[in-house]
Amino acid sequence: MARATSSMSDHETAPRERELALQWTTQLSLTARILAVNIFVLALLAGGIFYLEGFRSRLVETRLEQIARETRLMAAGLDKTLPAERDALLADFVGASGSRLRIYDANGTLIVDSFALAAPSYSLIDPATEPLRKDIARAMDRFVDSLTGTRVPPPVVEQPVSMASNWPEIGRSRTSGRVVSAYRLAPDRTPFISAARALPNSGKALLVTNNARDITRTVRSERLWLGLLFAATLITSVLLSLFLARTIVRPLRRLMTAAVRVRWGRERDVTVPRLPGRNDEIGLLARAISDMTRSLRERIDAGEHFAADVAHELKNPISSLRSSIEALEAIDDPAVRVQLLAIARDDCRRLDRLVTDIAEASRMDAELSRAHFERVDIGSMIDAMVSAREARRTPDHPHIAYARPRKRSTDIMGDDNRLERVFDNLLDNALSFSPPGGVVRVSATRSGDEVIVRVEDDGPGVEAQYRDAIFHRFYSLRPAGETFTRHSGLGLAIVQAIVAGHQGSVSVGDRDDGASGARFEVRLPAADAPSP
Structure with a gap:
């Protein structure tokens, strides 16, 4: 059923503002937008690099705290251990921690080195002796450091003759009397951590160092897996994005091409x-x-x-x-x-x-699309029309017999002016075909969700082969003897257009009683019928 079309309302303001707010996205194609959205999600995955950097920092801080505790415990143990038992204590500690212990006297001279008492627990690696993949790993380390803005610690330098002055943390420990730790980078960019503790009552100082390569191995391993996951996800996302764009953009382009061809109108049959x-x-x-x-x-x-x-x-x-x-x-x-x-x-x-x-x-059509439908009582409308016609009827004209329905039982939603034109045309048509003294029978009834109006005349009827054609524009079957100017051939076409605009139907057939004449039947949705 046609409905009234309202003008622009305030409710359309918000959607229009949202369209303006998103206007910048219209500068990109659908394919580019789909790829951008998916790659943006991947960028969040790539943010795992920052998480790994924080993870490495926490590992280094934990190791610094650990070596500080070990240094504190070792200093306390040395203070209570006899000189004869010192070397054994140092060897046990080195074996358990994997660190290197050095003791310097008050002049800063190295007097005890755990590497001289047992096999070295670690060694600083020269990058020149490592394979290419290690160079790539170190290049990646430098790239990540620059990307995340990480402060790069100073390099460690092992002098041929180790002196306390080579280790600033020893001087700070002697000044503060507490354990002082430090973080440096080994030549292969692995963490080198150290902690110093001034030994009380002797002027000596204890230095514990360790090359924590396991931190670098852990971080690089996680970064590798993250990189592989990112690469696999990137490839999958791009392929899925292209597939999605293909399934969306290609049919839209086909529709656009067809629409353009229809707009240009150069081809009559555009599929x-x-x-x-x-x-x-x-x-x-x-x-x-x-x-x-x-x-x-x-x-x-x-x-x-x-x-x-x-x-x-x-x-x-x-x-x-x-x-x-x-x-x-x-x-x-x-x-x-x-x-x-x-x-x-x-x-x-x-x-x-x-x-x-x-x-x-x-x-x-234009007027029906703009019409405001209201509740109309078809029975009362036809009653008024029939009464007016009967009041003007002359004795030689056909009589109109109307079976009045129960009041408000034939209500529909529609445009009363247009509906009056429907029944006016049908009555004119029936009267023109009925002989003098004939009867035009009109009824309006409610059947289920429909209101049915029937108009029957005593004329010759409509043959089956013409029952569709009479609703075409300018097609007219004129009664015998009628002047040529009375009908334009548009009356029934107008009836069909108005009824169709009310989501109804109109048809013509034979009378139910078998007598000569035509029966026009109009079916319209009742006012309380469910909307289709």
């Missing part, structure tokens, strides 16, 4: 793809555009046919009128001139009726 294999929104859009295009083409064809029919229908009375006027100039016989003037008047009346009906038929 808009319906994409029957797709049940998603793209498929629904394709079928909606296809149906819209077909409907548009039908309306264009109907408009072209209507224009051709109008030209044809106007041509005959205009030609007759012109012939009559031209003949008036050449004929002096008063009787013939009166006859020609009568023909001219008939042609003028016919033209007037044609122009009026053509104007109404041409604006019918």
Whole structure:
């Protein structure tokens, strides 16, 4: 059923503002936007690099705290251990911790080195002796450090002759009397951590160092797995994005191409793809555009046919009128001139009726689309129309018999002015075909969710092969003896257009009682019927 189309409301302001707010996204194609969204999600995954950097920092801090505790415990143990037991204690500690212990005297000279008492627990590696993959790993370390803005610690330098002055943490420990730790980088960019503790009452200092390569191995291993995961996800995301873009963009481009061809109108039969294999929104859009295009083409064809029919229908009375006027100039016989003037008047009346009906038929769809439907009692409307016609009826005209329904039982939602035109045309048609003294029977009843109006006449009826054609524009089966100017052939076409605009139907058939005559039946949705 046609509904009223309202003007722009305040409710449309918010969507319009949202469209303006997202206007920048229209500068990108759908493919680019799909890729951008998916890659943005991948960028969040790539943010794991920052997590790994924080993870490494926490590992280094934990190891510094650990070596500080070990240094504190070792210093306390040395203070309580006899000199003869010192070397054994150092060896046990080195074996358990993997660190290197050095003791310097008050002058800063190295007097004890655990590497001289047992096999070295670690050794600083020269990067020049390592394979290419290690160089790549160190390059990646430097790249991540620059990317995350990590402060790079100073390098460790082992002098040929180890002195306390080479280790600033020893001096700070002697000054503060507490354990002081430090973090440096070994030549291969692995963490080198140290802690110093001034031994009380002796002027000596203890230095514990360790090359924590396991931290680097752990971080690089996690980074490798994260990189592989990122690469796999990136490839998968790009492929899925391209697939998604292909399934969305390609059919949209096909629809766009077809729409452009329809717009240009250079090809009469443009096939808009319906994409029957797709049940998603793209498929629904394709079928909606296809149906819209077909409907548009039908309306264009109907408009072209209507224009051709109008030209044809106007041509005959205009030609007759012109012939009559031209003949008036050449004929002096008063009787013939009166006859020609009568023909001219008939042609003028016919033209007037044609122009009026053509104007109404041409604006019918537009007016129905803007109409505001209200509750209309069809029974009361027809009752008023029949009463008015019966009051004007002359004895030689057909009688109208109306079976009045129960009040408000035949309510529908519609435009009362247009509906009056429907039943007015049907009554005119029935009266014109009914013989003098005949009866036109009208009824309005409610059946289920429909209101049914029937108009029956006593005329010759409509043969089966013409029952569809009589609703076409300018098609008319005129009753015998009727003057040519009374009907334009648009009355029933207007009836069908108005009824269709109310989501109803109109048909013609034989009378139920088998007598001669036609029965027109209009079916309209009742006011309280569910909307289709």
